Amino acid sequence: MKNILIVGGGIAGLTIAKLLHDQGHNIKLIEKQPKWQISGTGLYLPSNGVVALDKLGLGNIAREKGFIISSRHIMNAKSEMILDLDLEKIWGREKPCLGIKRNTLHEILFNQISNLDILPNTTINSLNTNTDFVNVELSNGAKEKYDLVIGADGLHSKTRKLILGDISIRKVTAQVCRFMIKKPKNINAWSLYISSAGQFLIIPTDNNWAYCYVNRKAKGFKTFSKNEYMDPFKKFASPIPEILTNWSPDNAYWNDLEELDNIPVMGNGRVVLIGDAAHAMPPFMAQGGALALEDALVLANSLKNYEWSTIASSFSKNRINRIDWTRIRNQKREKLSKLPYWIAKLGLKAVGEKNWTEDYKPLSKTPDW
Ligand SMILES: Cc1cc2nc3c(=O)[nH]c(=O)nc-3n(C[C@H](O)[C@H](O)[C@H](O)COP(=O)(O)OP(=O)(O)OC[C@H]3O[C@@H](n4cnc5c(N)ncnc54)[C@H](O)[C@@H]3O)c2cc1C
Secondary structure (H helix, E strand, C coil), X not given: CCEEEEECCCHHHHHHHHHHHHXXXXXXXXXXXXXXXXXXXXXXXXHHHHHHHHHCCCHHHHHHHCEEECEEEEEECCCCEEEEEEHHHHHCCCCCXXXXXXXXXXXXXXXXXXXXXXXXXXXXXXXXXXXXXXXXXXXXXXXXXXXXEEECCCCCCHHHHHHHCCCCEEEEEEEEEEEEEEXXXXXXXXXXEEECCEEEEEEEXXXXXXXXXXXXXXXXXXXXXXXXXXXXXXXXXXXXXXXXXXXXXHHCEEEEEEEECCCCCCEECCEEECCHHHHCCCCCCCCHHHHHHHHHHHHHHHHHHCCHHHHHHHHHHHHHXXXXXXXXXXXXXXXXXXXXXXXXXXXXXXXXXXXXXXXXXXXXXXXXX
């Protein structure tokens, strides 16, 4: 039995905590928030994320509590179909993609580890890794010694900063808006409405709720008045004007999209970074959640097979191809999202299905876990 510290209780941290507890290790999880607070929106989990949940034994409950997404519809502002993607064809298998509320997914993961040593309101102040162990000082003053430290503390990871210094973060898009709505009856697919003004995406997250993700098209990192942000979408076809009747900027989550620079080795020695702490990217391929789940599964397996003193590099070698592929394809999708609307529309009709199939193809292969 080894002593392991996990920093951060998001998708990556909760998943690795469950897996390493199941392997019989002694786990402490620290979380900087005083209370478990999960953004109240939703998540689109592509098929490789559902395969990872199946591997964890949590796929069925996620299917029950989430919403199975079989197709992606890309439409114009009048709701005329530009592209209808059959996801079974894209992924080359029956395993579905899911829409799910973020807090539902977290609850499913959290329920697996509620008996563990979890410290809220705590972060890591310093760490020092050597061949045999990692010395850590926590924000509560405790000085402790671990066999392994896992940084699962997201895009602005403190663990990463302590072990690798400052890694640059690229600003991608300002002011993406997200919120939950009652699911419109006729929305049963991943449904994206596009125009020259921007994108309005609706994803069912269960039979009653849906998640909206709205992005105004802008040159550079421009911001809009929040009160006027939705104006162009009010002229879109149903159900968008109805959705916006009671919409308020105060009840929405506003985020910039950012991307972490490539880190060839995700950590150092006995300190390993997983999830967004290692490879945060904007959600053009919606791979953040799936990669976080996969990282945890691959790391848990690597810890059974490799020397722990160099685990950061062995783990990175196992993950690098898949993560690099996703980053490159994600950057390509970012560029496509910035094309003028009329070119994007022609491109989607001509090569949309081919491109999406190519983008996801390597990810449809199950990782080595
Ligand atoms: C606008 C937007 C839309 C997205 N849509 C999707 C989508 O549809 N599908 C998808 O798969 N992904 C999506 N993502 C990406 C996805 O949210 C992330 O990839 C995913 O949440 C990463 O999980 P994580 O556990 O690595 O990190 P996080 O979710 O960031 O969790 C990190 C945890 O660590 C804690 N923490 C942070 N710092 C410290 C510290 N110093 N000490 C202790 N604890 C700390 C945090 O409080 C948090 O609980 C989206 C991202 C954005 C910004």
